[in-house]
Amino acid sequence: MHRRTFLTSLALASTAGCTTTKPDSAVASSGEDTSRPSGTTTATSGPVQRSVGESYSRSDGVTIVVASARFTGAARLVDGTTISPEPGNALILADVRAANTGESVVDLPSRDSLALITGGSQYQPLKPKGKPGGEPTLSFPLGGELYETVEDAHPNVTALGWVFFEVPADSMDFRISLSDSQSSTLEAYWEGQVDPSSLPDMEITSLDVPEEHVNGEPIQFSVSVTNTGGSAGLFNQRFSVVRSTEQYAQGGTLDTTIEPGETVTIEKTLPAKGVQDITISVPSAIEKTVRVVPTKAQFGSSHELPNGVQLRVSEPIVCDTVRVDQGGGSFEHRSIDRRSFAVFEITAWNPTDSTISESVTGGFEVEANGYVDSNSREYPVGLLDPVEKPFFREWYELAPEETMNGVLYFDVPKNTQADEVIFRAKSPVTERANKVCEWKIGE
Known part of the structure; x- marks a missing residue:
């Protein structure tokens, strides 16, 4: 994770637009009400402070609001692409909306003009890598489009969608800042909170593999996963296969969604490929070996x-x-x-x-x-x-x-x-x- 640590609020205000670049990685979406919240206020000198849900209006007629924010684990696009944060991290999904409420043609804020600050570190928005031709739309944990920049927006044109950030999973208080795209001057920021206990928490509870299998038919095995966290989560993890008769063996992916408090058993099959020993392992969890016999x-x-x-x-x-x-x-x-x-x-x-x-x-x-x-x-x-x-x-x-x-x-x-x-x-x-x-x- 690429981040910059700020020692004082003064340093934050003066350097908010100068973050390091984070590699593309994660995204998630919203199915919440997209109506504009009340309480619009106009720009003043210096960065404007807002709470999540309140709006900020520029002098050029552009109104911006961070309508809501949600803490989550992995996310998935409609095209099937899975975005998983690194171990120990989670995603904050921000519902961002911008509209040209003036009478002139203007550029609406870009995604890159936003940043998130938590725990003294600043994080840039993640840029999802979907499949070629895939829709920039989320399907889990919520539905909705991703926020996309609109240039030369005519009056009454809007841009809305999810922007999300990868942050430590123990994050709580945060600020989402908006900087001028040309001068990098901090214009406004929205304050909010997330609850780490609301995150999904996946635990592999068992790997069931037969000790012996008669060759010919595919080998059947299963993995049970329990979500001990506070919200539904997406479990997406590779399993590896080691065969005594092959130098390189192909593994696979375990993939399912699990509600809080629920245990799901994922069933998979592998070709036996003759008499041999086959070891199946789920990284950082458990491994077992099946002996394929004649x-x-x-x-x-x-x-x-x-x-x-x-x-x-x-x-x-x-x-x-x-x-x-x-x-x-x-x-x-x-x-x-x-x-x-x-x-x-x-x-x-x-x-x-x-x-x-x-x-x-x-x-x-x-x-x-x-x-x-x-x-x-x-x-x-x-x-x-x-x-x-x-x-x-x-x-x-x-x-x-x-x-x-x-x-x-x-x-x-x-x-x-x-x-x-x-x-x-x-x-x-x-x-x-x-x-x-x-x-x-x-x-």
Whole structure:
């Protein structure tokens, strides 16, 4: 926050138009009565003191009034843009109205000719950055247009709308000053008060994330937020996501309005994207991790792949030797030292009424006693022993009701038992399909 501190009221009067520039950031609006308040007074020598709600008239016929002021947290424009003050700050929304009540063409005061002084520091109006083509209109906490400058205003032309300032959230007494746009001379100021206890106060009370989630379907989680403050507030905060399989993961936004004393639960979903650990955190609050696990299946049962194909894997046969059919001949393939073979019969079929033109999976792998092998042994024809079957091959087109059947074999550690073997089928990892299914004995 850019601000200038004033040591005396004399210094304030002489330098009110010389504030430092504050970066664009925040805004909010009014739905209050826009009728002009009574009690109009004319300019005198030196700055004119007014209370919020009273008007001030220049000698050129321009009448200005700060009709009301409100303390609030975050605000939102009609185009969806959210304006959030920095932590520890809040917004003062000033309902400013100016009118040419004279008989000549004049410039009405600009937004930049206003400033707010509180706690010995001066703050310039904030300049909202809405979306291109968006309306300069507020939708929360109140409705109404933002104050815009009118140059060459003819008689009876008015300018009215919200001007707002970002100030410390513990502010109470304030002054809104008006300076001459050409000479920077302080013309008038309006005194008012705001109540910090009227601000919304958002507290994240829980983050509910499943400890474990079967891959494939989106992960559902929720965040509960309570408003312990004195007015309705806009909760708008980013949540972050850390995935064990990605360097950069996309998070999202938690967004809702909450009445005072109310608790709101925001529900969100995330794509699982395969087997991994995912940590979800709401900054400055809490974080939790969900472990995405494979779909479980028992050897001999079938599993539906994301493309609709049904896949069944038999219980493995663990052996040290297989006989390979070469088509017109065969040979005996012996496992290397400290290794055995795990042989699987695999069946895939298309139960749908449409042709599926995709390969079975993104790959197979076998794990046993901490050893993983993803390179199945394949030869031109198939095996003769311990199972007489052709080799299973992934396809590029499977007609309705068509079935494919074959065998694959992988390396496993020596003396591995069948109940120690896990067979995994990996589907392509995309937003639509990200399943991993693993078969075991007894699952």
